[in-house]
Amino acid sequence: MRVSFGMLLLAGVSVAGVTALLLPPVTAPVAATNAAPGLARGSYLPDADRKYPTRVLWGDEHLHTGWSGDASLGGTTLTPEDAVRFARGETVKSSTGEDAKLDVPLDWLAVTDHSDGYGTASELRAGNPEMLADPTAKRWAAMTAAGGAQARAAQLEAINAQATGTLPKIMMDPKWMKQAWAKSIAIMDKYNEPGRFTALIGYEWTSNGGNGDNLHRNLIFRDAADKAGQVRPLTTFETDDPAVLWRWMAGYEKKTGGRVLAIPHNANLSNGRMFEDQQYDGEPITREWAEMRARWEPLYEYYQFKGASEAHPALSPTDEFANFEIWDTANLNGKTKQPGMVAGEYARTGLERGMVIGARVGVNPFKFGAAAGTDAHTGLSTPVESNYWAKGAPAADTWNAVHRKEDSGYVRRTWTQAAQGVTGVWANANTRDAIWDAMMRKETYASSGPRITLxxxxxxxxxxxxxxxxxxxxxxxxxxxxxxxxxxxxxxxxxxxxxxxxxxxxxxxxxxxxxxxxxxxxxxxxxxxxxxxxxxxxxxxxxxxxxxxxxxxxxxxxxxxxxxxxxxxxxxxxxxxxxxxxxxxxxxxxxxxxxxxxxxxxxxxxxxxxxxxxxxxxxxxxxxxxxxxxxxxx
Structure with missing residues (x-):
């Protein structure tokens, strides 16, 4: 019998038959006796003698549900619980009422709803009278209920309001976030099943540079709700500066004894700001700043629905594969890109700039590994071309819809959105600790969708x-x-x-x-x-x-x-x-x-x-x- 290279690649030992790849893990959860926090359904003891990871674990580090304001206003009704059940392989009803199911379940998932307005739009959709007392919020609720183009218009208005700091005050009240955050982290603990499926607690911090320059970060916790619940997510109502976010992360670890990392959003809507050669406030990069960025942001998002951020054909003209799912037109609010901006948006030039800065200040701030996620706002993690459910709930079959208003300076059609991506993690076990630790040491890779073993x-x-x-x-x-x-x-x-x-x-x-x-x-x-x-x-x-x-x-x-x-x-x-x-x-x-x-x-x-x-x-x-x-x- 031929020894499959595929199995050798995974395990470093001779195992017969590539079809073994299609089988579930041989180690199943056992009955919980001394379950750690968050192990509601079972406990798992990985092989303590395993010297190196032998199996790649697939997951999405960037997914939104109806508890994100823009997703909810756009018509998404699915909750974090729906999202996790779907990722585990269950059939769920999509926001458009159709049955949705993955061909192959994920091994892990991070639900990263936006911290700004966390849980507010779902309250709006539910007709919360306190919300509806605000005229703008009431108008958005009516537009969302109308569906279609009106719902999309409400969603775009809310995105612009968040980016420019003009959201209705009622939607900035932290009490909504506190309620939704407590529910969300409890859901992730409920479905975290070591050895079978890992539900990672997370959220997205949505800095927009004051004008729509997308500098978002996905925060991923190593911890269960007992620690993550001691804080509430940081919002950009408080700060847009990533250095303040890093200090918040340091404060979280000091307060709880837990661990957290950040994964920057792919940068092609940042208008050159993600890998710029200066701090957020325009000050020169110092060694301390470089150390903080390298410490708190070990990974970077290469693929998601907004396109690829590995390389750009204008920056890498000798790379025949650089022209892949490129978005390089404008920022999140439709402000068109100026010459030179793309150089601060792509991973390869970011890695190159990091070496230049490292030679100057002594520490490379852009020393990141590769990750990928869908950034889907449907609650459905679907990076596979044949099973793509679009970026937003109303767009499942509207391939030619306008993603931005015609009068905003450019037109972005929904057919330019990409069905990608997914992160491969080389971890010793399918547990929060093992997956998070692999992310921290950068033993990860980014796929545009296929589960290629690398x-x-x-x-x-x-x-x-x-x-x-x-x-x-x-x-x-x-x-x-x-x-x-x-x-x-x-x-x-x-x-x-x-x-x-x-x-x-x-x-x-x-x-x-x-x-x-x-x-x-x-x-x-x-x-x-x-x-x-x-x-x-x-x-x-x-x-x-x-x-x-x-x-x-x-x-x-x-x-x-x-x-x-x-x-x-x-x-x-x-x-x-x-x-x-x-x-x-x-x-x-x-x-x-x-x-x-x-x-x-x-x-x-x-x-x-x-x-x-x-x-x-x-x-x-x-x-x-x-x-x-x-x-x-x-």
Missing amino acids: RFFGGYGFDAADARADKLVAAGYAKGVPMGGDLKPAQGAVPTFLVAAMKDPRGANLDRVQVIKGWLDADGKPREAIFDVVWSSPAKRKPVAGKLPPVGDTVDVANASYRNSIGASELVGSFRDPGFDPRQRAFYYARAIEIPTPRWTAYDAKRFKVKMAPEVTMKLQERAVSSPIWYTPA
Whole structure:
């Protein structure tokens, strides 16, 4: 019987049959005897002797329900409980009354409703008389009840009011938040079932820079309600400055003994502010500020419905895969982007800027790993193209709706929204502690939707045998560092990287696996290079002038289908940096790319018998991106 590379990749041991991937975890919850806080249904004891993680756990770090003001005003009625039940694999009624179910459940979920106006709009929808006494709130309630375009208009008005600090005072009263927060964290504890499903407590802090520059952060707690309930979420009614948020986080940990981290929202609506070379208030970046950002924000969101934030074609012109689900038109309030702004919005340039700042102040503030979430405002985490339920409740089949008003300076159609993403976490157990700890050490990766298994290690002592499927994982941990790690200063050696990927068992084959390098040259200027390390059909596809030919295309757009007759199910290889200079700062990360497949717009066109406009994107090449491995000279 053939030993499956896929299982070797996951476990580092020989296990027969790739179909084993489709089976549930072999360790089931046992009866609770000494249950920790939040273990309402069972307890779980992970393998204490496990030396390294052998299984990737999939989850969404960014999901909204009807308890977020903009979601509720847009027509979302689902609660955090509905969201968790759906993520666990149960069938729920969507806000439009249809049955919704995931093909494959998630392993974990963070519900991150907005702290600003937390729980207020749901009270408004319920007809709370105290809310309806305010004329603006009453008008929004009527518009929401009318549905359709009026509900969308109410939602956009509320987003603009939040961004500009003009929400009705009744909606800023913290009592609504306190009530909703207490209910939400109790729900997450109720459904947290170690060993089977992890429900992470969280919220989204929604800084908008005073004018719609999206600087949101998702806060993820390691803790149960007994600690998270000792505080209420910080709002931007109190501050828009991320440094104040970090101090709030430090205060939470000091008060409760708990732990919390923040994941910045993908930055393509920040109008260049997410990775700008200054503090929020315009002051120069100091070592202390850089230390705080690096400490509290270990991950960054690469993929979500607002598009991809890995790379931009204008910033990375030699990267043929950079033009993927790009949003670069305006900020959250429709203020159009000015020249130069995109450079402060994409992960790769953020990583490069981080090295420049680190060389100047002694600490790299943008030393982040990779994460992804849907940012869906439906209560339904659906990053899969064939099962996409849109960003907002009314938009399930309105592919050409206007996402922004025509008079705001630009038009954003809903077909440009993306069905992505999901985070892979290499954790020792499906528990809050293990998943959160993996996030903190950056042993995570971002996928645009497919559950591609991805491993990435760097070190100096690897040999040719270590790049074999049966050796790679054990060698990676024994001789090097995994994704999210730091290489030691070189002592006359050149680093080698081990990389391996396996297709989503229910998805498309793989085109190639690449290593992306960023570094500072002798003049301290950032540079980057993309290396094709291993690819499908190597006997037929030979690089020409350093460029690998396309894998091909089997997509039938009319039938929203494709064939896995091209590509590879598994790819494994190694990369030795030919241009390594031990005096230069550098980072490396892996990117696994699928063969072309139908986009959600193709599935909707077939499902709803719609003829899409010629400019609508109907197919794509999905991908997964690892957290980097960094090199810093002594």
